[in-house]
Structures are given as structure tokens and as C-alpha cells.
Amino acid sequence: MGPVWINGTKPGMTLVVHIIDIQVHAKGFIKKWIVPIEKGVINFHGFKINIKLVIGVIGVAQAEGNIPGDHGGNLDGSDITIGSKVYLPIQVEGALFGVGDAHAIQGDGEVGVKVLKYLQRSLSNLNYFLI
Numbered sequence: 001m002g003p004v005w006i007n008g009t010k011p012g013m014t015l016v017v018h019i020i021d022i023q024v025h026a027k028g029f030i031k032k033w034i035v036p037i038e039k040g041v042i043n044f045h046g047f048k049i050n051i052k053l054v055i056g057v058i059g060v061a062q063a064e065g066n067i068p069g070d071h072g073g074n075l076d077g078s079d080i081t082i083g084s085k086v087y088l089p090i091q092v093e094g095a096l097f098g099v100g101d102a103h104a105i106q107g108d109g110e111v112g113v114k115v116l117k118y119l120q121r122s123l124s125n126l127n128y129f130l131i
Contacts, residue, residue, distance in 0.1 A: 002098025003061060006128070009095040015060055015088045017097075017128045022053045022082055028104050042104055049105060055080045056101030063091040078106055097128075 009015065028035045028042070035044050042049045058080055059072020068074055072088050080086060088095075 001100055003096035004098070005094040006097055007094075009090050010093055011063070011091050013090045015090055015095050015097065015128055017058065017086045017088065017099075019055065019080070019082055019084050019086070022055070022102065024053065024102070024104065037104055051104040052078070052106075053081055054078055054103040054106045055099055056103055056106070058086055058088075058099045059097070060088045060090055061092045061096035074101065076101070076103075076106065 006015065024037065026037055028037055030044065033044070035042055037043075037051060040051050042051055054077075056076045057072075057074050059068075059075075062069070062071050070089055071091055072086065088097075
């Protein structure tokens with residue numbers, strides 16, 4: 001989702017995003033397999049794993065360049081989940097906030113690229129404020 005223009009934001013400010021909730025569909029996928037998610041549990045070929053919803057991409061626009069940094073980006077870390085607060089230094093007017101690339105569970109990074117992605121129904125339960 002995004003980029004989203006946030007009124008009143010200017011370079012030098014910090015956008016603080018509090019992830020309140022993430023709503024997901026009942027199925028996710030790993031490569032070519034569709035994987036059911038029922039009552040917070042992944043069932044993958046008989047293996048049952050509790051989900052921990054993670055956001056892979058979150059950030060604001062850079063003044064220049066295209067690699068992850070303190071502004072966010074394709075971070076793929078297990079820390080960006082429900083209850084997290086993410087602090088993003090604003091580099092351009094309007095912030096141009098974006099979020100997506102959701103995972104039902106993931107370690108830090110995508111070394112083997114075998115993470116369970118899911119279709120996010122809603123990332124609208126985000127609160128933000130500026131400091």
C-alpha cells in the first residue's frame with residue numbers, strides 16, 4: 001500500500017508508526033503451494049506452526065537512492081509485527097509512506113526465500129504521529 005502522502009510532514013521530522021493489528025485471508029502461499037491458515041495456525045503438509053504476522057516492507061521515501069536504511073524499505077525482519085512501533089526519519093515533504101510484503105511467519109531476512117506470504121486484508125489499523 002502506498003505511497004501515501006501525509007499532510008504536515010517535512011524533512012527532519014520523524015514519523016512514528018504503531019502497528020495495532022493486521023488482518024489476513026485464510027490462505028497464504030510458499031512458492032507454488034497454497035497453505036491454509038486456521039485459528040492462527042499454519043498447516044503445511046502436516047506441520048503445524050503458530051503464526052507471527054510480520055510486515056516485510058515499511059518506510060518513507062528517500063531523498064535519493066533506493067536501498068533500505070533508516071527511512072525503512074524492504075527490511076524483512078521479524079520485529080515488525082503487531083504491537084511494534086517503527087520510527088522513520090522523514091526525508092521528503094509528505095513522507096510518502098508505504099507498507100506491504102506481509103508474512104505469516106519469518107525469521108530475520110529471506111536467505112532461502114521460503115517464507116509464508118499471505119494476502120493482507122487490511123493494514124489500516126496503524127496509528128501514526130509525528131515527532
